[in-house]
Amino acid sequence: MNYDQIMQLALERGFYFPSCEVYVDAQAGFWEYGPSGVSLKNKFVELWRRELVRRDRMMEIDGSQIMSQSVFVASGHLSSFADPIVTCQKCKSIFRADKLITEITSMVVPESADLSEFDKIILEKNIVCPRCKGRFDNAHKFNMMFKVDIGPESESAYLRPETCQSIFVDFPRLYKTMRGKLPIGIAQIGKSFRNEISPRQSLLRLREFYQAEIEVFCNPNKLDNLEKFSEVENTELRIMVGENIKTMTCKQSLDSGVLPNKLVTYYLGLLTEFYQKTGIDVTKSRLRKLGDKEKAFYASVAFDFEVETSTGWLELVACNYRSDYDLKSHANVSKEKFEVLDDDVKVLPHVFELSMGIDRSLYTILEHSFQDDKKNDRIVLSLKPYLAPVQVGILSLVKKDGLAEKAEEIFLNLRTKYDTFLDHSGAIGRRYRRLDEVGAPFAVTVDHQTLQDGTVTVRERDSMNQERIKISDLDLYLARETSYP
């Protein structure tokens, strides 16, 4: 189960494939979801809604992907979501200016320093290209946001680099009109855009990607005042303590001081419970507290939810305590009021966020579900039935004797309720194998006995076991077996 096998399965079975692939100028970092991928993604999103949005009574919004320049002045992305870069005139190597200087002179220059500051130091210390000893061009900033021009006057705007900015900007209205009460989660699923220098590895590093973000607005003085914490107190988390991953319950993590407060712990508990239900192998996951240098510029405390894949540890969710960084700066730049009343006290809420990468999560589900079943000479995707792109295949054992017609009749009765695939052609074993590869958990087969007693066989994907059930019971059977947990 490695990256290449998943990639091949994805291409052959319609999970995902490169965008614009027939054209020469197709750019890296853009991928399309095919039919199987969309079906998996939709079901994953539905699970997310159930386990996080509905469970915690969050609000969900759907904001614009293009946002005006002021938003990113306030958010800090215009100045901070950019790296100071120097280019070697000779070999064209590109270096981060601050890192280069620190490496060679041990001087620490803040990333946010003036560009002229970098040029000055490079000149004074006579820093040359470590590769070819060439001279550097003047430092410049590479901003990772995509800029767009709006209307005939070409007003500056940007494709959002994270979905959460609309949640922050919309917060005052949502809180007022939707009768908000702290703490309150506001969630959003949508696309974000980052102009990565070198995107690679298909869904793992994209320039256009899906995020599911949850921003929890809370009173910073009441982070340990959370009744619903009891819902998760026995939920087990896997947390890195030092070099080791320790399994401990939410309550233990909190009591031992490994996690800072009830609110953060509660949401990390919900998150872990959610991922257990996606079929990702949580024994290959960990929560890792980020060091100061790794954290995003807006985070005061940050945990990554990471999973182990064939490409190494992969970050699926960034859990950042953003304090009042965002609301305060949006208040300053917009001159609007972002404070709210909490128990008759005016407070500027703090924010704890769960910023989930959907594409990476889907990849991990595929990889952790992938089984090379050599004994039965087949590839099986052991997806949870409620996430499977095809939930049931309807097959006729042979085409003749009216079996195909009977299969079609069953298909017509089930097709609007389940993701169903009808197949008459070829050997039955071959058809089972195909269904195994897209992760269809059940295959219903119409045989000669069906015509006599109205029963069909239902084959279970992972065990390959079959049982006979009445056609009239199929709907109930599938409803039970494919329902969300």
Added chain:
RNA sequence: GCGGAGUUAGUCCAGCCCGGCACGACGUCAGCUUCCCAAGCUGAAGGUCGCGGGUUCAAAUCCCGCACUCCGCACCA
């Protein structure tokens, strides 16, 4: 963006050195046959040989440029 290796049908790949109608397998489709786990037989479809230019009577093959993919470096809210 740098260095290395690559790019030929949906997939894996041969052919390239030494220029002459692009090979095979898997998969797909249709039919026959068996009728519950990728069997067999018959037939078919599927290719701008990554893109552009050059050399040549003739380029998948030789030369130049570019793009993309993978690995390493760097980058990674």
